[in-house]
Amino acid sequence: MSWFKNLYASSIGKKLVMAITGLIIFGFAVGHMSGNLLIFLGPDVFNGYAAALQGNPPLLWGTRLVLLASFPLHIFSAIQLKRLNAAARPSDYGEWKPQASTRSSRTMIWGGMVLLGFIVYHLLHFTLRVTQPGLEDLTYNLDGAMVHDAHRMVLMGFAPTAMGIFHVVLYVSAMVALCLHIYHGVWSAMQSLGLNHPKYNVLRKQVAAAFAFVLLIGFSAGPLLTIAGVTKAAGEAFTKQSTQQVDSDATVRR
Amino acid sequence: MNLTLKVWRQSTDSDGRFETYTAENVSAEASFLEMLDVVNDKLEGQGEEPIVFDHDCREGICGSCGFLVDGVAHGPETGTTICQTHMRKFNDGDSLTIEPWRASAFPVIKDLMVDRTAFDRIIESGGYVSVRTGAAPDAHTMPVNKHDADDAFNAATCIGCGACVAACPNAAAMLFTSAKVSHLGMLPQGQVERYERVSNMVDTMEEAGFGACSNHGECEAVCPKGVSLNYIARMNRDLAVAKLKGV
Ligand code: HEM
Ligand code: SF4
Numbered sequence A: 001m002s003w004f005k006n007l008y009a010s011s012i013g014k015k016l017v018m019a020i021t022g023l024i025i026f027g028f029a030v031g032h033m034s035g036n037l038l039i040f041l042g043p044d045v046f047n048g049y050a051a052a053l054q055g056n057p058p059l060l061w062g063t064r065l066v067l068l069a070s071f072p073l074h075i076f077s078a079i080q081l082k083r084l085n086a087a088a089r090p091s092d093y094g095e096w097k098p099q100a101s102t103r104s105s106r107t108m109i110w111g112g113m114v115l116l117g118f119i120v121y122h123l124l125h126f127t128l129r130v131t132q133p134g135l136e137d138l139t140y141n142l143d144g145a146m147v148h149d150a151h152r153m154v155l156m157g158f159a160p161t162a163m164g165i166f167h168v169v170l171y172v173s174a175m176v177a178l179c180l181h182i183y184h185g186v187w188s189a190m191q192s193l194g195l196n197h198p199k200y201n202v203l204r205k206q207v208a209a210a211f212a213f214v215l216l217i218g219f220s221a222g223p224l225l226t227i228a229g230v231t232k233a234a235g236e237a238f239t240k241q242s243t244q245q246v247d248s249d250a251t252v253r254r
Numbered sequence B: 001m002n003l004t005l006k007v008w009r010q011s012t013d014s015d016g017r018f019e020t021y022t023a024e025n026v027s028a029e030a031s032f033l034e035m036l037d038v039v040n041d042k043l044e045g046q047g048e049e050p051i052v053f054d055h056d057c058r059e060g061i062c063g064s065c066g067f068l069v070d071g072v073a074h075g076p077e078t079g080t081t082i083c084q085t086h087m088r089k090f091n092d093g094d095s096l097t098i099e100p101w102r103a104s105a106f107p108v109i110k111d112l113m114v115d116r117t118a119f120d121r122i123i124e125s126g127g128y129v130s131v132r133t134g135a136a137p138d139a140h141t142m143p144v145n146k147h148d149a150d151d152a153f154n155a156a157t158c159i160g161c162g163a164c165v166a167a168c169p170n171a172a173a174m175l176f177t178s179a180k181v182s183h184l185g186m187l188p189q190g191q192v193e194r195y196e197r198v199s200n201m202v203d204t205m206e207e208a209g210f211g212a213c214s215n216h217g218e219c220e221a222v223c224p225k226g227v228s229l230n231y232i233a234r235m236n237r238d239l240a241v242a243k244l245k246g247v
């Protein structure tokens, strides 16, 4: 491991750690967002999906452990680099005009802090369920098996109440921060890892921008459409349609 | 044209401050440094200390000149050193802020002149190839593919001015160092020390107190020679391999 120590001693090594852990967390975010979208298919589908995750300890704990290792590494190297950079430019310019950097690239550390705060709240809210009364023991009858009612939990979290409005504002603002972080982060990570090719360099920025946008829309859709009443209606419509489908399938067979 | 200049004045031991001067009857054909020469003549005539700034060739090839004009390293003309920037780029009545490079690795010597020996130390630590010297070999004795030759050449156009450090919010010297690492590392003659070179040059760069890369891209935007960020990605790759090899 001495090679790793030597590499990490340099700022380039710290950036590699930052890039790899950042991409891991980013990959999780894309998966998480896709799973969240199942909320629009009603309680059967969404709770079934949640129960399948819960019922797969290797997947669940594998993911949790990898994330639990990635976050501290990402944050620790971010703070080390930030301090190094502050020491390298001790006095500010009287006047400095950005020529190429973006709001996104200049706010990575602050956006990161916002995300960290949000992630802590989000875990307390929907994983440990200690911040909102009534979310503790929601159960759902999924074909006879009693499972956690994640669908109802989301409906309650983003209900049209004062608390629901607070949650929608909080979650959507955090996703704006995520969008900005990813817009620079995914491109930056490719550069840090040395993944460049003259032919694809423009594409790298476009891919990062596309992912940033998809994450913003995909994650914000849940809270926004839930408070607007769409999630419930869509779920009911889908459930009705699929039961009818099952009924008609059954009729045909009969 | 007449201009108002807000210039950073600092002697070795003081903290420095902006002073305001006027530049009168400036010719549009004058270069930026010639404009400062005229201001300095006037200052000297009044028994004041002239504004100190670094310069040598005044034709954009030596890398001596450089300061920020209105918050941009080497001023508003892209791909151009400040010595090659002409006053026609400005308008009568403009008020310009002139500041030295700011980085802890580049201490101010006086006014607009900074100490860039940290760059020399980076070069010394790896900017060479161990080959038998003697008469120059024929150009075709060692084939180099066109892409590599072009890339190595573009890296070699770096004149070591330090604008990349000045423009970087982290005062990082990644663009400079990566250009120096690449222009030898991409040629067959430079393969012998390829990994030692990147390892030593990066170590020296960091000891000098330059910052880390955040991929803002400010360096590339102000570089008078258009040195590309691609060299930084290439250096990251080479350094990872070097450290894996234990160099
Ligand atoms: C949803 C969670 C997060 C994701 C998906 C994520 C992703 C990324 C990625 C992919 C990068 C690019 C790495 C590189 O430039 O090579 C990055 C950079 C960065 N991240 Fe995060 N990150 C997250 C959370 C955080 C947190 C909680 C912080 C801590 C305060 C943070 C601070 C930073 C900073 C400061 C940088 C840029 C450092 C630099 O270039 O100097 N991030 N992030
Ligand atoms: S890379 Fe460009 S800006 Fe940096 S020292 Fe070389 S010529 Fe100057």
Ligand code: FES
Binding pocket: B054, B055, B056, B057, B058, B059, B060, B061, B062, B063, B064, B065, B066, B081, B082, B083, B084
């Ligand atoms: S004085 Fe030589 S490059 Fe400007």
